[in-house]
Amino acid sequence: MNECRFIAASGMLGIGVPEDSLRKSLEIKPHFVAADAGTTDAGPFALGKGVCAFPREAILRDMTILLRNTVPAKIPLLIGSVGTGGADVHVDWFMEIVREVAAAEGLQLRVAEIRSEQSKDFLRQKFREGRIRALDPAPHFDESTIERSVRIVGMMGVEPLQAALETGVDLVVAGRCSDPALFAAMPIMMGLPHGLAWHAGKVVECGASVCEKPSHGMIVGYVRHDEVVIQPIGPGLRCTPQTVAAHSLYENADPFFFTEASGVLDISGTTYEQMEDDISVRMQGSRFRAADQITIKLEGAExxxxxxxxxxxxxxxxxxxxxxxxxxxxxxxxxxxxxxxxxxxxxxxxxxxxxxxxxxxxxxxxxxxxxxxxxxxxxxxxxxxxxxxxxxxxxxxxxxxxxxxxxxxxxxxxxxxxxxxxxxxxxxxxxxxxFNVNHVVLPESPVSMFRTTFTNIEGAAHATV
Known part of the structure; x- marks a missing residue:
């Protein structure tokens, strides 16, 4: 059976990664492990000030557990929206932690750093070309908004992640990133249905929050040609059709249609079914409608x-x-x-x-x-x-x-x-x-607004390619 197996290691990097549940989850031999590390829920301070909403010690702890288990097993690890805000300063800060973990654990790894912060010159050009459009609701936006902004980031979809994964990296450190894209990128690369891949990402992006009683643990996903299976790994964790469907709806104005950079996820025809083990849920029928024009969402702070x-x-x-x-x-x-x-x-x-x-x-x-x-x-x-x-x-x-x-x-x-x-x-x-920006850019391509560099780390040493 052609399937993509993955682990959602944490609903938010910094809240804790239970190593026992992670090791048990690795028994499925996943194609990748991923975790979101950022959000606008924490407010504009992280983006404006260039700091993380979690203490460095918490991120260091979680990354130590993740890297010590994924790198030796040759399982790619994807971390998105690093440092809460996902700007360049956050990527630099996060890479310091990665190097510290590599030195402490004696790890050798190849890292893709994907930067999403946008230059003011680029944004001014796109504004003058009429290629920046307001979302609803959105504050007034003009060139003075760009000048007042401390930082503006673009939210990447699956394409920059896929370009990095194709090179065989051990770790993807992504700036501002769509949460579901972390989990949809590889299944789509493997030729699996876009709708099921995106819906799987939407469901697992907050980790064990998709369970009846959220607690520490892993969420394992199986994306296949005709279904997605969501399975929790951890003491007392259980998913039901209601909890999975409910998590599919939240944080969106429309309960059935979710806009991403490359199109719209349509779950209006999705069905949810309890599996025989009584803790897992099967989803079928999710669809994805590709956009005629790629749009990259902007977030800014002043x-x-x-x-x-x-x-x-x-x-x-x-x-x-x-x-x-x-x-x-x-x-x-x-x-x-x-x-x-x-x-x-x-x-x-x-x-x-x-x-x-x-x-x-x-x-x-x-x-x-x-x-x-x-x-x-x-x-x-x-x-x-x-x-x-x-x-x-x-x-x-x-x-x-x-x-x-x-x-x-x-x-x-x-x-x-x-x-x-x-x-x-x-x-x-x-x-x-x-926050002063809630707009989208119409880019030349899905990857044109993002910059990727590759870093080889050997313990305390590193070299950027």
Missing amino acids: LVGYQSILIGGIRDPFILGEFDAWLGRVQLRVRESVEKVFGRSLEALNARIDYHAYGRNGVMGNLEADRAHVPHEVGLVVEATASDQKTATALVQLTRQPLLHQPTTKWKGSITGFACLHNPSHIERGPVYT
């Missing part, structure tokens, strides 16, 4: 400013009984204080102060439906954002005194109704970023 915060709590029942009015009076006093100190309003300073009341509406904000309930305590996070750190810190410092001593209508005399969590009360968060 600096918003600098931020300082203050965290504290309120338990006074009189304050909580009139909390909205009380906080409104605090905000008014703070605004007056800002104008006295700086001689200008918050708006003139191009700054803002936000108040997040956890226990009240800190999560939902203005969308909170239950505003009548009076909690017994509220945690308040005050967030000052300005064009420089010094101003942001000064602004948040001006909120402390009003919060501490703002009177309530239910009590005569001075009060202290706010407890600061830290001393000093303020914390400097540093630079703050925002």
Whole structure:
């Protein structure tokens, strides 16, 4: 039977790779092992600042386990969207970890580094050619957006991964990458149906999250000409038609059609069936419609400013009984204080102060439906954002005194109704970023926007080809 066997080693590199489950999974003799390592769920900071959302120690641990098991067995390992953001700085950072693992484990391996960060000159050219199109929704985009951006990456599909795999590498270190593409690339190379390959990737991209009770373990996939079989490997893990179908739907505006760089995955006719072992699921009927024009999704981040915060709590029942009015009076006093100190309003300073009341509406904000309930305590996070750190810190410092001593209508005399969590009360968060691009490029080819180099690593030594 012509089939492609693979292992989804982790739903997100950094959360842990159980070595016992990995070794058991390797008994199927997989054609490849893959794991996603990035996401926009973590926010724009990783892309803007050029850092990873996970500590280096966590990535080092997971890569040590993966490389020590895949390289000696000659099983290609694919890691996508490295360093969370998938920019060039993340690829460089990740390769340092790879070299450290190789030295510690005495491994020799050939690595394909695929870079997805886009140059501003290239993007300006494509914009002038009318080859950058907005998705829905999308912020305004023009050449000034390109200039303001700290980094912009393109999301690769299967083609750059396939080009790397064809050279026989041991490891693919990919910049920003479609999650399902990591798992669809090789089955499609082997001549298996695109629809089944893409759907397999969609289902396993988050690892054991496709199970009834997600826990640590592996997900093994079998892509064949007429079916995909999804099998969990790990204590207590079980997939059902419901869990697999549910995972097929999430994170998309349309439950049946999923757009990738090279086309659209159509699962409107897919069937899901429990296998005889009662933990695996068979999928059939998934289709893929090739696009007339390849599109590469762009993600960008720009600096918003600098931020300082203050965290504290309120338990006074009189304050909580009139909390909205009380906080409104605090905000008014703070605004007056800002104008006295700086001689200008918050708006003139191009700054803002936000108040997040956890226990009240800190999560939902203005969308909170239950505003009548009076909690017994509220945690308040005050967030000052300005064009420089010094101003942001000064602004948040001006909120402390009003919060501490703002009177309530239910009590005569001075009060202290706010407890600061830290001393000093303020914390400097540093630079703050925002996503500013949700567009696609119409490229010349599926690989033209991505740069691949090959590195031979022998223990501590390495050479780039």
